[in-house]
Amino acid sequence: MKISTKNSLLFNLTSILLIISCMFITTPPKTSAKASTKTPDHDLPQYFSSSSPLNTIIKFNNHSSSSPQNKYLLPTFGTDCSVWSRACSEEILKIATKPENVKWIKSLRRKIHENPELAFEEHDTSKLIRKELDELEVSYRFPLAKTGIRAVIGTGQPPFVAIRADMDALPIQEAVEWEHKSRNAGKMHACGHDAHVAMLVGAARILKARQRHLKGTVILLFQPAEEAGNGAKRMIGDGALEDVEAIFAMHITHLLPTSVIGSRSGPLLAGCGFFKAVITGGQGRDAVLAASAAVISLQGIVSRESNPLDSQVVSVTFLNSGDDLDVIPNRVEFGGTLRAFSNTNFHQLLKRIEEVIVAQAKVYQCWGTVDFFRNADTMYPPMVNDNNMYEHMKKSTVDLVGPTNFQVVQPVMGAEDFSFYSEVIPAAFFYIGIKNETLGSVHSPHSPHFMIDEDALPVGAATHAAIAERYLHDRDISIS
Structure with missing residues (x-):
């Protein structure tokens, strides 16, 4: 293009300003050829880790602050996770451990703890979960098994992987005196299901923020009646595992230090x-x-x-x-x-x-x-971890929290109705530690003195998200 001499100075100045301004323009993320063609309602803001190159452009969200989801938008980072690296895991953990998200997940767990509900009575808990999902613009199916929820994040296309949390409390009078003690007499979250729910909703936040990276669909199952009533069986009967090819679940334990993950291949629970x-x-x-x-x-x-x-x-x-x-x-x-x-x-x-x-x-x-009360929902099959799912869970966890924060644990005689899922599809069940002697988080589940170290919550949310996202990533590679 030809430019007159008298306009050259103005052109040069304008060019410089355009170059500077372009440094702050948000460019659309690259998508996989297999990703959904649907444009997300909200492009998520992106930030980069301190290890990123200095010349990497920082991207900001351009949406109006009046967006109903805007206050829940979470940062995702610049790593191209088409080839999985530890940086992908680090970005997931960074989202989970941002101060505002740590504050939020603890607050959510405390709301649930204050209002414990027994098997198939988890109406307020379910309502609270659905409110959080609505604000994240995550679609879901409700009800399953009376109060259960099946939420969906991702492309809506195969492969489908599920992560599950149980919602019910126990008929126990809480003996822990603290600000957020149970307000329902004779009922208590004495097995950590309040934490399980908070961590799975936390995972929903992370996965929604990283939705463009998902090479398939994550199903989040919020299940009633694990303690008494075989909620898993009824969830399965209502279609919870429709199209799902693998499933994972996590449980808190007072036997491992806070945020340490533990599991084993093969038999885990009786x-x-x-x-x-x-x-x-x-x-x-x-x-x-x-x-x-x-x-x-x-x-x-x-x-x-x-x-x-x-x-x-x-x-x-x-x-x-x-x-x-x-x-x-x-x-x-x-x-x-x-x-x-x-x-x-x-x-x-x-x-x-x-x-x-x-x-x-x-x-x-x-x-x-x-x-043998075969029709009374009191019989649970053994929980046996699928070898491949265990190895995937272990690999994802070690990448996320480091090898020193993963332990191979011994089988225990406790039972879990997650075993019903494992009879249908490949599954892996694992623990996250909440043991903190300084806080008094040392009591076994089903104790009226049971309490948890809430610092495990963001790590648990990140673990759920990393296992699910990486499963879809590795599955995509294996079938391509």
């Missing part, structure tokens, strides 16, 4: 069931003697029939023959619990418990029946 036996004797038949023999014989199932290196439990926890001291009762009831780390062993225990009780009753010319 299958759990309960039984109630009734032994009835006819005229002159001693039902108490028959029941006593059955109780003693049950102990031999584990001690004499099971592999000593494969932990199993059969425990009789009650026996009732009435309170008449001068009459031999013709009816005795007793029962207890059984636990095992594999489905094969668990079902073998069910079979042998019934056989032993019925056979011992016959020895004393009595009749025995056994009820």
Whole structure:
């Protein structure tokens, strides 16, 4: 283009100003060829880590402050995560640990803690979650399993990966005296589900901020009734796992220091069931003697029939023959619990418990029946981590928090209804530590003195987000 001499000075000055101004113009992010073609309603502001090149352009959000989502916009950073690097994990953790987000996630957890709700009664908790999702403009389906929620972030296209949190509290009177103590008498979040919900909503914030990086769809499941009622089974029945090919979940633990992640491949939590036996004797038949023999014989199932290196439990926890001291009762009831780390062993225990009780009753010319409450939502299968999902979870976590903050843990006899998901699709369950002796965060779950170190909350949110985002990234590479 030709320019006259008298205008050259003005042109040069204008050019300089244009070059300077261009340094602050937001350019649209590059998208994967497989990404959704839908333009997001809000382009998220981007900042860079201190390790970024000095000549990297900082991008700012151009949307009006009147946008309903504007106050929730979170910074995402400049790393191109089409090739995953530790910088991608660092950016996720930076979002989670920004002071305003730490303050927000603690506040959310405290609101839930103050208003604990029991299984299938989590109406206010569910309403609060949906309010947060609405403000983030995250779509969801409600209700599932009465109060549950299935939220969706990403392209809306395969692959689909799920992350889950449970919402219900326990019928326990809180004994911890603090500002945010339970306001519902006889109810308490004594197992950390308030923290689980806060961390999953926190993950929703992070994933929404990084939505352009998602190479598929993340499903966030907010589940009722983990403690009593097998909420997972009902969520599955209502379509929670529709299109989902893998699922992950996290639980707080007082056995690990704050923010340390722990898990293991294979069996992690036991299958759990309960039984109630009734032994009835006819005229002159001693039902108490028959029941006593059955109780003693049950102990031999584990001690004499099971592999000593494969932990199993059969425990009789009650026996009732009435309170008449001068009459031999013709009816005795007793029962207890059984636990095992594999489905094969668990079902073998069910079979042998019934056989032993019925056979011992016959020895004393009595009749025995056994009820395992199969239709009462009290039976949980073992929680067995899929090897591939465990390795993915471990890899993502170590990249996020460092190898010294990941521990391989031992299996425990506790049960979790997340195991129902693991029976349907590959799954991995892991822990996040909340142990802090200075704060008194040392009590086991289901204790009225239970409390948590809230510093674990942002790390838990980041862990959820990193596992989900990286799963979609690695899955995209494997099928391309």
